[in-house]
Amino acid sequence: MAGPLVGIRVLDLGRFIACPFCGxxxxxxxxxxxxxxxxxxxxxxxxxxxxxxxxxxxxxxYNRNKKGxxxxxxxxxxxxxxxxxxxxxxxxxxxxxxxxxxxALGITYKDLKKxxxxxxxxxxxxxxxxxxxxxxxxxxxxxxxMSGAMAVxxxxxxxxxxxxxxxxxMTASLTAxxxxxxxxxxxxxxxxxxxxxxxxxxxxxxxxxxxGEWEIGGKLRQQTGNRSPWIGPSDLYKTKxxxxxxxxxxxxxxxxxxxxxxxxxxxxxxxxxxxxxxRWEHRDIVDPVVxxxxxxxxxxxxxxAAEQVPIPAGICHEQxxxxxxxxxxxxxxxxxxxxPDGSSKMLVTGLPIRMSGTPTEIQRSFPAVGEHNxxxxxxxxxxxxxxxxxxxxxxxx
Numbered sequence: 001m002a003g004p005l006v007g008i009r010v011l012d013l014g015r016f017i018a019c020p021f022c023g024x025x026x027x028x029x030x031x032x033x034x035x036x037x038x039x040x041x042x043x044x045x046x047x048x049x050x051x052x053x054x055x056x057x058x059x060x061x062y063n064r065n066k067k068g069x070x071x072x073x074x075x076x077x078x079x080x081x082x083x084x085x086x087x088x089x090x091x092x093x094x095x096x097x098x099x100x101x102x103x104a105l106g107i108t109y110k111d112l113k114k115x116x117x118x119x120x121x122x123x124x125x126x127x128x129x130x131x132x133x134x135x136x137x138x139x140x141x142x143x144x145x146m147s148g149a150m151a152v153x154x155x156x157x158x159x160x161x162x163x164x165x166x167x168x169x170m171t172a173s174l175t176a177x178x179x180x181x182x183x184x185x186x187x188x189x190x191x192x193x194x195x196x197x198x199x200x201x202x203x204x205x206x207x208x209x210x211x212g213e214w215e216i217g218g219k220l221r222q223q224t225g226n227r228s229p230w231i232g233p234s235d236l237y238k239t240k241x242x243x244x245x246x247x248x249x250x251x252x253x254x255x256x257x258x259x260x261x262x263x264x265x266x267x268x269x270x271x272x273x274x275x276x277x278x279r280w281e282h283r284d285i286v287d288p289v290v291x292x293x294x295x296x297x298x299x300x301x302x303x304x305a306a307e308q309v310p311i312p313a314g315i316c317h318e319q320x321x322x323x324x325x326x327x328x329x330x331x332x333x334x335x336x337x338x339x340p341d342g343s344s345k346m347l348v349t350g351l352p353i354r355m356s357g358t359p360t361e362i363q364r365s366f367p368a369v370g371e372h373n374x375x376x377x378x379x380x381x382x383x384x385x386x387x388x389x390x391x392x393x394x395x396x397x
Contacts, residue, residue: 003030068367
């Protein structure tokens, strides 16, 4: 693999999404990422709807490009000793145990520095390693609720959780940025360090402008469904053929272009609609005009017109339509990898980061449980095959 992180070894002790996706990004960038899980498979391997391989669809996506070994370090002292051998030979360790569990297992930055002084250690948790809630467990949806994001999402009524776990994915991405930055720092100084990221911090980061609207401006954000607040018009509109399209007629220049296109120069010159906030406040005037125009055309006619104006627009696709979309296919946003046994193929995410000078690539599929045990234990650590057999018999791997 010719990525920019070639030669870097990452030990991935994570599960679920935030940590494994971070590991996947580092693997895409060329690092050798070794996923460590229990001999029966990690919890996230079997969580939720299972693919034909017997693994969850999430697992198959954010563990592709990694090597996989089994090691029961959580329950055996010998397993912990072997983990330390792996840490000595790794540049980076990433994990998302709760801080309390990490301390109990001896997997803290203080512990790992004793094994390798210049180790880079990424600790991903729900609430971070400090603060009164640092001992609590949490997932993406907990952070969404606590950050206020759910209270402002959805249509007027109860708080609404967005279905995609974007807090997990953004936390993973921020952690990967931290790891790459720490590697750059170590290259210059020889010093390792700890990266501390938290789901709630990520959620609050995303919500900061909205929170500021209240704390500084005294404005309380309301639930506005699919309409973007304070700006617009930006909403989901129904077409003549029963489809839905999202239009984002944001900024005055785009608004004026749109008005001229639909022969409503009077709206473009209306002093009541001279900026985005004004158009939001007078949405009772603006929205019916846009809705009527969209309702007079099919979804494809709207998209053709949107290119002519031009305005930002997109058809609201069903889950069943995305994989066959020509742009998704052209950029290989989704791709196929073989099952670990080679019997068939699984659809997974393509490369989210493209680089011209140090190309990224998908080199391998998601690993089966312990698929690379022999390569790592015998090759990297120098164990014999007899050692491997004995470790398996003793329940260590």
